Amino acid sequence: MTPPGISRGVLVTRPEPGLSETLAAVSAAGWVPYASPALCxxxxxxxxxxxxxxxxxxxxxxxxxxxxxxxxxxxxxxxxxxxxxxxxxxxxxxxxxxxxxxxxxxxxxxxxxxxxxxxxxxxxxxxxxxxxxxxxxxxxxxxxxxxxxxxxxPARQIAPDVLCALQVGEISHTLFFSSESAASWMAALPDASRGAVCRTTAIVISQAAAAVLEKAGWTHIIVARKPNAQAMLAALGVCTVDRA
The missing domain is CATH 3.40.50.10090 (Rossmann fold)
Structure with missing residues (x-):
């Protein structure tokens, strides 16, 4: 269940192959996906x-x-x-x-x-x-x-549209598919945006990825029940935010 009033944006840090299919799955579940690959x-x-x-x-x-x-x-x-x-x-x-x-x-x-x-x-x-x-x-x-x-x-920088969405509170969840990608993405993130992203709910593939984010100051982290993309999407769930 998505709490009322929460933003619909979901940040996907997965590189290709896999990024496009994850963006499509996030969108099909009613969320608004933002692509921001952590790795090249x-x-x-x-x-x-x-x-x-x-x-x-x-x-x-x-x-x-x-x-x-x-x-x-x-x-x-x-x-x-x-x-x-x-x-x-x-x-x-x-x-x-x-x-x-x-x-x-x-x-x-x-x-x-x-x-x-x-x-x-x-x-x-x-x-x-x-x-x-x-x-x-x-x-x-x-x-x-x-x-x-x-x-x-590691990606060298975060796209301006992603940073803008973070700053105005349009993103509620962030998906990390490995500890390496979590560390790489956080290293590319400007200090001015760190507080905004750490207020989103992080959904991660493993405890190792969760440990990286805990050190970075994340406050709400969900570890997928299984170490795969399907379990991460299940943890995200279907968006029930009013789209009006």
């Missing part, structure tokens, strides 16, 4: 790879493009969540399993259903990401080849 994504071309992998491991939908360019569609895919799995399927991969969660859930799925003797795993992640997952899988006996599929750089 640069895809990477993969250097020479061994000829065969038992499976590809995707920690993000951002890595699907690199997988599509480097692997046959018949290569089995382990995806961190349902949206990443769907993107892999749309890219042509025919054997896709979703961990429906985070990196911990992804490791558990691979260990439960995979066999180290089947061959090496190709782990595709962002720069400076995926190391803990690779280590966990190696401890379980898997051979892991990790490659950087993209680089995520």
């Amino acid at each position: 994504i640069t895809p990477h071309s993969l250097r020479a790879l061994p000829s065969r992998f038992a499976a590809c491991v995707l920690t993000s939908g951002q890595a699907v493009q690199a997988a599509q360019a480097a692997l046959p569609s018949t290569c089995p895919v382990y995806a961190v969540g349902d949206r990443t799995a769907q993107r892999a399927q749309l890219a042509g991969f025919v054997g896709v399993q979703s961990a429906q969660g985070d990196a911990e859930a992804l490791a558990a799925l691979i260990i439960r259903t995979g066999t180290p003797a089947s061959g090496p795993l190709l782990l595709l992640s962002g720069a400076r990401q995926g190391m803990e997952l690779a280590s966990r899988l190696r401890q379980a006996g898997f051979r892991v080849v990790r490659r950087v599929a993209y680089t995520a750089r």
Whole structure:
């Protein structure tokens, strides 16, 4: 339920791919979405790879493009969540399993259903990401080849229309999809707008993201029940503000 008198604006800090679909979902729920990506994504071309992998491991939908360019569609895919799995399927991969969660859930799925003797795993992640997952899988006996599929750089500034909407109180909620994006977006935010944004309700994908915002002075934070976009949108709910 949306309290009476609350603004309808929702700030979405997710980069593409994912930003457009989230904006559409927020709008369909009756809110007014504002796009403000916290990260700028640069895809990477993969250097020479061994000829065969038992499976590809995707920690993000951002890595699907690199997988599509480097692997046959018949290569089995382990995806961190349902949206990443769907993107892999749309890219042509025919054997896709979703961990429906985070990196911990992804490791558990691979260990439960995979066999180290089947061959090496190709782990595709962002720069400076995926190391803990690779280590966990190696401890379980898997051979892991990790490659950087993209680089995520912090946004340098916040768009003027977003800052204006914050200052006049048009935004009531802010969505953060990772601790990295939360830290990056806050770093780009001018000090003059910090008070206004910290008065919005933050909906975050994890406790790690919540911790970043707590240090920044946020007063109302909701952690999604599951670490995925669907759970975050469920926490946002349907806007019942009078649109008149």
